[in-house]
Amino acid sequence: MSELAVAAFAAETGGHHVGRPRDSRFGAFARRFDAAAYGRALHERGLRFVGRSEEDFPSLLRAIHDPPVGLFVRGAAAPELLARPAVAIVGARACSSYGSSVARTVARELAAAGLVVISGLARGIDGAAHRGALEAGGLTLAVLGCGIDRDYPASHRELARGIAERGLIVSEYAPAVEPAPWRFPARNRIIAGLAAATVVVEARERSGALITADFALEEGREVFTVPGEITSSLSKGTNALLRIGATPLTSAADVLEVFGLEEPARATESSPILEQLPATADELARVTGLAAGALAATLAELELAGLVVEGEGTYRAAR
Amino acid sequence: MLARAVTHALVGLDPRRVEVEAHLQRGIPGFTIVGLADRACQEAKERVRSGIASAERQWPRSRITVNLAPAGLRKEGSGFDLPIALAILAASGQVPADRLAGHAAVGELALDGRIRPVGGTLAIAEGARSSGLASLICAAESASEAAFAGIEPVPVRHLVEAIEYLRGERQAASYEAYSNDRAPPPAADLADVRGQERARRALELAAAGSHNLLLGGPPGTGKTMLARRLPGILPPLAETEILEVTRIHSVAGLLTPEHPLVTQRPFRAPHHSASVAAIVGGGPGPRPGEATLAHRGVLLLDELPEFQRPALEALRQPLEDGVVSIARAEARAIFPARFQLVGTMNLCPCGARGDPAGDCVCSAQRLSAFREKLSRALLDRFDLVVTVPRARASEFAAAAGEPSEAVRSRVEQARDTLRDRPLRRTSAADELLSRAVDRLPLSGRGRARVARVAHTAAALAGADEILPEHVAEALAYRAPAELSSS
Numbered sequence: 001m002s003e004l005a006v007a008a009f010a011a012e013t014g015g016h017h018v019g020r021p022r023d024s025r026f027g028a029f030a031r032r033f034d035a036a037a038y039g040r041a042l043h044e045r046g047l048r049f050v051g052r053s054e055e056d057f058p059s060l061l062r063a064i065h066d067p068p069v070g071l072f073v074r075g076a077a078a079p080e081l082l083a084r085p086a087v088a089i090v091g092a093r094a095c096s097s098y099g100s101s102v103a104r105t106v107a108r109e110l111a112a113a114g115l116v117v118i119s120g121l122a123r124g125i126d127g128a129a130h131r132g133a134l135e136a137g138g139l140t141l142a143v144l145g146c147g148i149d150r151d152y153p154a155s156h157r158e159l160a161r162g163i164a165e166r167g168l169i170v171s172e173y174a175p176a177v178e179p180a181p182w183r184f185p186a187r188n189r190i191i192a193g194l195a196a197a198t199v200v201v202e203a204r205e206r207s208g209a210l211i212t213a214d215f216a217l218e219e220g221r222e223v224f225t226v227p228g229e230i231t232s233s234l235s236k237g238t239n240a241l242l243r244i245g246a247t248p249l250t251s252a253a254d255v256l257e258v259f260g261l262e263e264p265a266r267a268t269e270s271s272p273i274l275e276q277l278p279a280t281a282d283e284l285a286r287v288t289g290l291a292a293g294a295l296a297a298t299l300a301e302l303e304l305a306g307l308v309v310e311g312e313g314t315y316r317a318a319r
Numbered sequence: 320m321l322a323r324a325v326t327h328a329l330v331g332l333d334p335r336r337v338e339v340e341a342h343l344q345r346g347i348p349g350f351t352i353v354g355l356a357d358r359a360c361q362e363a364k365e366r367v368r369s370g371i372a373s374a375e376r377q378w379p380r381s382r383i384t385v386n387l388a389p390a391g392l393r394k395e396g397s398g399f400d401l402p403i404a405l406a407i408l409a410a411s412g413q414v415p416a417d418r419l420a421g422h423a424a425v426g427e428l429a430l431d432g433r434i435r436p437v438g439g440t441l442a443i444a445e446g447a448r449s450s451g452l453a454s455l456i457c458a459a460e461s462a463s464e465a466a467f468a469g470i471e472p473v474p475v476r477h478l479v480e481a482i483e484y485l486r487g488e489r490q491a492a493s494y495e496a497y498s499n500d501r502a503p504p505p506a507a508d509l510a511d512v513r514g515q516e517r518a519r520r521a522l523e524l525a526a527a528g529s530h531n532l533l534l535g536g537p538p539g540t541g542k543t544m545l546a547r548r549l550p551g552i553l554p555p556l557a558e559t560e561i562l563e564v565t566r567i568h569s570v571a572g573l574l575t576p577e578h579p580l581v582t583q584r585p586f587r588a589p590h591h592s593a594s595v596a597a598i599v600g601g602g603p604g605p606r607p608g609e610a611t612l613a614h615r616g617v618l619l620l621d622e623l624p625e626f627q628r629p630a631l632e633a634l635r636q637p638l639e640d641g642v643v644s645i646a647r648a649e650a651r652a653i654f655p656a657r658f659q660l661v662g663t664m665n666l667c668p669c670g671a672r673g674d675p676a677g678d679c680v681c682s683a684q685r686l687s688a689f690r691e692k693l694s695r696a697l698l699d700r701f702d703l704v705v706t707v708p709r710a711r712a713s714e715f716a717a718a719a720g721e722p723s724e725a726v727r728s729r730v731e732q733a734r735d736t737l738r739d740r741p742l743r744r745t746s747a748a749d750e751l752l753s754r755a756v757d758r759l760p761l762s763g764r765g766r767a768r769v770a771r772v773a774h775t776a777a778a779l780a781g782a783d784e785i786l787p788e789h790v791a792e793a794l795a796y797r798a799p800a801e802l803s804s805s
Contacts (some may be wrong), residue, residue: 105674294788295516297789297795300795306758
């Protein structure tokens, strides 16, 4: 059985197959399927296919209960990237500015330490995680829930381009497969399967990020969650994970420890402003006694130096 | 018998000379108005007939034809009543036709013969002056307005007075010249705003550099209150600007006899349900919209994302060029619209974002639809974007803020600097700006905006050059990535 034929058949019939399809049409399809021509067409579009039985197929993903028959891949990095130690960072699409800044900062530090940051290219936390990794000049991998040639959501086209320049975009779905709601949970099993550890940043009660965490727990992978305010609906899902035994994430170092990595030494900057964070500009003005203009200038300098981030009016330390 | 009176019609803000010809012929008595008169203008027949009767003059028993020339120009409104009445009286020999020819006239007639003021008298008076007429017969209430145009007003309260004046039986009545002492009370003062240091600073920068300002934040944090205080820290209008703004407000019929001159910078805050025509102007004989009424002043769009998308997009032309041009089949009107734009917005549809005590319940789709409404193109028009956080209780107990007057004097000084000697960036400032472009999501336009604001910050600081600290401050007011849908 050709794994590529199964993937192409799934795309043509709109189905989802992780083994030889029981569909009676498959036999005929497989006989007239020209794997070499299909491979050439993929190659012309800068795409590749890595079958489950191939050596490049990541062993962590092969180990899960229902691994995909193969992965379609696009991007500049070698498929070897798939086997590198990786962390998934996932969470709510409608996240808070706090969540997005945590995702970004943690991704930046993990990527800087050499880990691959995996996420789903979605709005919110996913996007922030990819961006953080790119900022650190690190490697990041996006797993799509639609055909490999789609950039979904369209507003992340530019981000997808940035990821493909250095990292990889993968999908179990052949080109032209439309995004559909049921494909995203299936996609989440790949995110969890590729990563040795999964970090859930913000999740509501019935969030897709919890599905990813469930897959990770089922496969016995490490699951970290960022503790949130108990009053916020964005923490309902993450705090529920904590209750059932997920590890609270207090800094990127918690994750690095699992991989036996040390946090890269960082110049310890101290400034009276950093000690007051999180705070709004007006609160800082009152505490420091600086004029609003001078304070804005100082904060912008700190932001450029990567020491603080601003979101929805609140400045936070970017540890 | 034929007689003529002169008046002016307005196309947008432009006066066009209109000759009102009245012709009396033998035949069955009747009264016809021709020359593209609109409904209000057609109804002049009844007002003129009653007005002349109330003035105890003879209504000619002949076939009366009134022609408004040029016949191809659309005539709107009730200002033609007085010239039509005078032309008919001249044609029937009740006032001297040659004397009438030397005057322009404008005004609406009441059924009892009184003269009511009409909108646009200033522009009409300017038209009369430029077509070589020495005086304008108009309603007493409009006299001081007409006088600003440099024409001699003949204020009349009743048709009888106009008739007696033209027959040489009475002198032109005197009118009270408007003096600035009667200017309306000053706008709301910044001293009322406690705390909000960053937003106050942004307001000052906006005033000094004529930057458009977007205030974001949860409801009830004082965004609108701050925006309303912008006109109060802008320098007063110059003489020519006063005339310019008054002309617009006169055409829109917004002047009152108590305040016939607009001496304060206009502040307009249309509701978010406003249509495209309400915002930029429109209608068959184009009328100025809010963008034009805010000319030389401030246009506040409260709850910016709630405005219709087309209305927001329509603002792009005036923001770019300072004018609105409206093309109609018959004429094209160009309205000045050089205003400062202030927008306020919540950070999400439910408004809870940015409030530490709030819990936003907006879905990812609603959130991204909300953000997409603020197209990049529109967001690009705001040099200053500031988030106004919810004030803590301690802020309300704080001392009152600096009063508007103190801020205004700094603003005026900075404006002088910006006008007289453009400042240059030091090489260190240039380097900081390039570093920011590399490190932050900052487009080419974003870079230009930061450079402009840095220039203003340097001018406000009284510096001789634009230093890195000015660039850094400007960076703090850039549009946050979270607003540009992600």
